[in-house]
Amino acid sequence: MSLLLDVRNLTKKFGGLTAVGDVALGIEEHSISAIIGPNGAGKTTFFNLLTGIYKPDSGTMSFNGRSLVGLRPDQVNAAGMARTFQSIRLFPSMTVLENVMVGMHSRLNISLITTLLRTEAFKEQEQHVRQKASDLLRFVGLGGKGDEVSRNLPYGDQRRVEIARALASDPKLILLDEPTAGMNPQESASAMNLFSRVRDELGVTVVLIEHDMKVVMGVSEHISVLDYGQKIAEGTPAAIRANARVIEAYLGRRAAGTTENIETEEVNS
């Protein structure tokens, strides 16, 4: 089966720190995959490299048969890869609907002349944008909330708006950065349902970074584990659960002696 996203030898260094080191990753089309790892493992940096927010020091990224290296974030979005952010980054004072409408930017025909003359084509496009944005809001379970200012929405709903906004560009692949962070168990469960529907109903491949193991194990078919910027394991949820290195990375790290390690030990004792 062909890979939708094929990353090889991807490396990013910040000064002396290797945030992402020689990582290889393949994502199959129509799959739901997860990337997990302790805090600071380089997961978000990996997403930022994929989406062009950071430039990799070395390595290749090919998406849908096309190299992503050197593309700007907006070009990555136009190429069919959309994302959400770990710390919610909605446009706070725009309405929910407007937020989703902005997400369609790369698919729109934007011309100064039609905008100023308000041609039929322009009006039709605006109509279409509005319609599609409200359809997407209904899809993520926010039907009827389009006119609310996005800042005023509860936290869980804001995450849903981010997903709708990312879906607005008709992506082939959507990167979700800790999409259930800060959610309670019920919200997480319905978010998991949403991720499955994104894949099943819209046919969008899903890659998520997640800390909530219930979500990771429940929804993903393939898991990659990062630690200190290295990929230490990958496989099915069952295989990852049994993997000794993963357990070590999460629970015991005696040799490393980081502060995180000390905290873990304190909790354990």
Add this chain to the structure above:
Amino acid sequence: MVTKSVSPSPWASLRNVVKQPVVAGVLLVVYLLIATFILSNLNRRDLWFPLYSTLTFPMLVLAPFLILAAPLRVQIKALLIVVVLFLIIPYLGIRDSSYLELIIQICIFAGLALGLNIVVGFAGLLDLGYIAFFAVGAYTWGMVSSQANTIFYINGWLVSGAAFYGFIFIGVGVAALVGILLGLPVLRLRGDYLAIVTLGFGEMIRVIANNLDKPINLTNGSQGLFNVGHPPVPPFLFNAVVSAQGTLGLPTDNAEPLAQQLLFYVIGIVMVAVIIVVARRLDNSPIGRAWTAIREDEVAAIAMGVPLVRMKLMAFAMGASFAGAIGVLYGAKQTFVSPESFSLIQSISILAMVIVGGIGGIRGALFGAVIVTLLNLLVLKNMSLQINALRNVDFIVPLINFHIRDWPTQLEPAKYERFIFGLLLIVMMIFRPAGLLPEPRRRMEMKAGSDDVEDSPTPAEEPAATAAQPDAGNV
């Protein structure tokens, strides 16, 4: 307390009465009639004329804003505004052309404020050199029509006054082009850095204008371009002015310059109207949404497919083109274009108009331009005139027995323009930080402060800045 909550206060019930369309309409008409009546009966030779005109003229200029705010149907509002703009003001202008002059100045500054509002208000790009584009427009027209000893004059390349209308569009094009050329290198910067660099570019344009008299004389250097051409007065307008003056029983000897002023007035109003329509259409479009997105969160915007540099350039070019068009009008109106007119303080004045009115909103920018221009060119100036007039007649303030003659000339209000300006801005920032007529979205942004946008990871253009905090988003 209890009674208050049961029965509405007299103030609230009065408001309810005024909110009825019929009442509001009648009140507006009465208001307009009173303002027109007072203004048409003011006598320039009256001792208190400056004070009276300071008090009443703003009534008329602010009338369009009142009309817009009134609970009336759009057609009625439009009708009332047309009556104010094309009946009352020309009528008063024919009686006293200084009113026309003032309103032309307001149109010029309103156009500039609306243009700057696109850059600063819509896209959130702080541009401190905006006046440069205004200069480009003014010089574009000035160079090809001035009688100064420039290469255009020497070689007989001057164009006729009628070319003015075409040069409005050329001014738009040239200013937009300069906007793009300046924008390309600087728009990768953000916030304070962008402000400083645009400030530098603004000064550059002024210095270039000051020095382009050698080796080839293009701008006539610091002497400026004088006798700049103006559009010819159409005969029907001249005849209309003469017959209006005849009807009003006024002398017809100044019909020519008056018709010229009236022409500039109409051009100014039309230009501002076009700019308003363009700004509104931009705001309410994918382009406007992209600008708002960039202003609120650049990283999110670019990740959602908004091409940052292209959209910022578009904002820069649109703002610049408005200034270019207005600059052509300014050159023709003043008949004199010199580098001094385009100083940093002018850029700041226009920015202050946008801020005073309410940044990000079209009505706010207009309102700010009107208020600040009135303050500068009417209120402060007239207060100085008033003091002088009283000084000449040795007026003594009753009760405190103060001789106006003893008022020191250093304390003339007109000299305190910047001081009062600064004071106004400080008071504004304390009590109405989002402006006098704030745009709802902006008010919201101000309230939230800069909580979540400050420590965002930087986009791809500036990877060096992120080196200090790797994986910033992963906290």
